[in-house]
Amino acid sequence: MHSNIFRWALCILFQLLEGHVVTFVKNELKKIQEILRHDHPKLFGTEIEDEKLLGHTDEEQKRKKLFKELCKRKLKSSLKKKFQCLSEGIPMAGNQTPLDQIYTELYITEGETADVNKEHEVIQIEAASRKPESPETIKLEDIFKPLPGQDKTNRTVMTQGVAGIGKTVLTQKFILDWAEKETNHDVEFIFPFTFRELNLLKDKKLSLVELLHQYFAETQKIHQFEQLQVLFILDGLDESRLPLDFLNKEILTDATESASVDVLLTNLVRGKLLPSARLWITTRPAAASQIPAECVGMVTEVRGFTDPQKVEYFKKKIRDEEKASRIISHIEGSRTLHIMCHIPVFCWITATVLEDMLKTKEDGNLPKTLTEMYIHFLVVQTKVKKVKFDGGAETHSHWSSESRKIIESMGKLAFDQLQNGKLIFYESDLTESGIDIRSASVYSGVFTQIFIEEKGPHQEKVFCFVHLSVQEFLAALYVHMTFIISGANLIEEKQRKNKAATLLKRQKPKWLHEYLFLRFLLGLSLETSQVFLRNLLPQNPVMNASINHETVQYIKKKINDKLSTEQSINLFHCLNELNDLSLVKDIQQSLNSGSLSTDKLTTAQWSALAFILLSSSKYLDEFDLKKYSASEDALLKLLPVVKASNKAL
Template identity: 55%
Template sequence: MTYNMSVSGEQDLKRDERMMEGKRSDSPEPSCVSMKSDWSMEQPLTFRDGASSPDVRPQQKKSNISRNQLDSIFKELEHKVITLIKNELKRFRKLLSPDYPACTEREVQDEEDVHSVREGALKITLHVLKNMNHTDLANTLHNKLVSVYQTKLKSSLREKFKRINEGISQHGSSALLNEIYTELYITEGWSGDVNNEHEVRQIETASRRPAAQETPIKCNELFKDKSIRRVLTKGVAGIGKTVSVQKFILDWTEGKANQDVTFMFPLPFRELNLMKQKHLSLMDLLHHFFPEMRKLQLIDSYKVLLIFDGLDECRLPLNFQKNERLCDVTESASVDVLLTNLIKGNLLPSALLWITSRPGAANQIPPECVDQVTEVRGFSDPQKEEYFRKRISDRSLANKIIRHMKSSRSLYIMCHIPVFCWISATVLERMLGEAERGEIPKTLTQMFTHFLIFQIKHKDQKYHQKCDPDPQQTRESILALGKLAFQQLEKGNLIFYEEDLRECGIDVREASVYSGVCTQIFREEFGLHLGKVFSFVHLSVQEFLAALYAFFCFIFRKINVLVEQSTGLFNFFRKSDMCDLLMSAVNKALQSENGHLDLFLRFLLGLSLESNQTLLRDLMPQTGSSSHSKQETVEYIKEKIRENPSPEKSINLFHCLNELTCPSVQIGRCDTLIHIIGPENRIISHVY
């Protein structure tokens, strides 16, 4: 790697040289004789505009130090400075020795203690070596000294990323990433236009896609092709993008992969959002997030990888068209301007960039600013089994869980998502392990209902409380979260900040209470600069709580939150039953072009069943919904399937029937043929 001294550094050296030459020309004898000759010279009078003044010299205080004492001091100073330079030159020579070992932690600390002195000595040495036409030697010396900063950064990142929390963000509950990590299936290449469909639809489509059409790629080989500088990795929520980033960085810190990269800087969008009002340079931004790099003034000459995780969470405008051009890493600008210029290649053009995003947000990056697109597809079928076997130490229990998941197609498809595997393992480990009794979940609604109940029962995982939870407080907390989930679902937000919580009537100061009731559902995180970020553990959890909120509002308040505000008063006074709520939900979901309410609809239909309401009896009263209303809803959905030409919408309606556990309806699949099997095994509807 070629070393390039900064322009400002060269200008400083040249300016210093000119100043020294100017001083020496006034000396009666060469300055190199001794330091005494320059320091003992009287300062000449200064005249301005040809006019004199009574006394233009500054009034100097008389020093108590005699000229002889000053000469003695500077003679000793000259000796010490020369000795210091000699010692630094010896150190540099030792560093250039082929058999010299890598820097130790002690040396890293020593380097920081005398950094400013050594930085000056290094600049002089590199400058002189290059003037002597020993550029290669200068480059080698420069790169060896960089390892001091690299060692410090690797140590810091390794400590941060070596452990992983599955849902619960509590010290002592995390696991070593290397022990539980399961390789994800990642493919490369463009997949057409940006897909704005609901991500469960995309998983359905992916599960039917022939593997022969795809080119798999390993995460650590994203930048193997040296012509690729900017990689955009897409993947649905919870599919494993962030964990892939974490493992990628951990492997670098442990020397397992990408060792040609000098520095890796992970900069998640959820934390960059909190910097949107700041005005700073790229170097200032890096120093803010990585304090151990403060002594490093420039990064232009190193191979740097910047990782921007979670583009879908970005709340910066990312105005590629109107933002001003920026090329200097030391020039201040808004964070938005820094990002757009980094991505366009104006700022730090040699840097590698890795951006991760949910599919619907990927179009924020212009196609010409992306060299390679990859997609995290989650777990393949063998990887699903591998995950459960790693997660469940009891082999017999793991096999039992795998068999159960395979018995339900809707559950098994969702297992492409690692977070759903974790939710399923959390529930089934206890139910199949006989720690808790009850009907084993076979639908999504049953699985998430059991998951919610389990979290409520085990809130002492965070607060270490032994007493039973207060039903009233628990209900209020769950419904407050449900309101947040519903409102943010309509806006398409997965992460929330303090102002979002306030809009939903949640006291920010009591946010920990909500995360305490459901430790693994609602997360309160602290950014690197102590800004708070809130989120649900996964989009599907948010959709489940949103459905629970809609159901609660109907049962307790007779309000259909899915009906437009303009008709809300009419809706309040008319006699409404469960069928009205469910049919309006079906209609609204079908009106959505991207299917963002598909999973919400499945959960809402599932919650209408008396069996699921019984599980939630501590949170809400049972409606005692009749079998007639259920059958009426089933017939309405079948009618919509027959008249709906969209395969994706029809498939989701099939799953809705499955959530209603209709005994006369089964969902089958044969290659690309999806069909409903009615009584006497007669196919009543199908879609290709």
């Protein structure tokens, strides 16, 4: 009896299951048939016309929706494949890391639309490191959502941040989350562009539809983007070489009408072209003013890593817990490294160097200054070259003639283009610096973590250094090498006496503002630096202790001049690169003992006091100016401290 009931129930179950399977298969076959009808109507003869499928509004809408979903699925798959891995400094090397595995959440806040920021980016980083953390941080997935007090979603968001702070990685993570996790599901299509790519189309004319079809083959059957909710990501405005003239009266409203790429972009940003589209523009602060303020709905600022995020990054990057802990402790013990590690790219450079040094048991002399860090970074890359390409042992006691030639050529390029204000180089830029394009490809193949070669959609080549700081270091190294070897002062392009102090005295005033270049230039003059650069420079360097002493005295004299606080602070960092912080130590001791008297402080001592106060958050939480002096003169000297403090009394 029970077995009969069981068989009967099982029979019913299979009948139901068979019905569901048949229905499912029929529906799927119908979907495929409709897609094939659209893509290959000849296969079906006049069947479409006979059935009058396109004549029925509801069927037409279903077909369009199905086709749109198919294109969207293809685009997501393509973008996921493109952005799911991250190459920190090595885009062509092959050893990529899954983005989700290494990604550390970045600190994003609401920013302000401002005029061109002319400060060096390291000054901006140092200023940002002193800012209190805002409770109103913005989550990446919410970057287009209205802020408190706003009543609608922003059409255009501009995200600012210094070089290497993580703007491009943010866009990659946003795209990956959209493709994988369905965040921002109201966005139907995302079209990411970089200005490096768009620069290559500078002299061409095409329509917006043609541009999208050219870059995103998955959309070639779509011609009416006005009916879709799309997001354009325009990454790296600061790298644009397009004449973005927003005063130009040329109006473009038709996405199928051809125009120059700069006209397409200006009309897209203005909202004349695809007014329903959203835009996300990323840029370094200095270039933000290229977009009129009235065209930007919201400005956000990427402030890099907070202190806890730095720790999280190193723990993810360095899987050996003991090594990670030692590296974190070392960074926290150096003010300069601690500040620079707000920049994710610098964290990567630091991890690369320190992990290598700990591996080779060199932890007793870990770098504490920027110059030392970048010298070791160059040494590490040369070791990789020697093992990977030359088949040699892992040692850095000797530099090959080929390595020396490559470094000198890259240094010349770095110096020439730094003077021109260029961070992205095309073939014409390399030719101007005397570098053959074929040689440049060799450089990027050998020193892939220093010099990068990328290819545009038509295989045009674009080159850059992994970070602005690397370009400034190589530029300083090139100037230093030339000065030591030939006595030529490249900054003035005249022959000068071989003294570091002379080089500093003779340089053009603008170089006093080149924040890192000047630090590197002085740090390279130390004999300890030249030990690591053995065989790259002459065996008997002329930069001896007496000349470094002369340089130190000259910098101290300059600090007593009437300089801006930022310039004075930079000179204190220069003294740090020369291992001399005597001015700061004297003031620090008086400050700690409570015996500091500001009545007879010199200009240099006031600058040292400001430097110390700005260096520690304990002075900035609540700054009491009366403790130091109530005079108007003191207020002027410590005004940067007042501005940086959370609360001033």
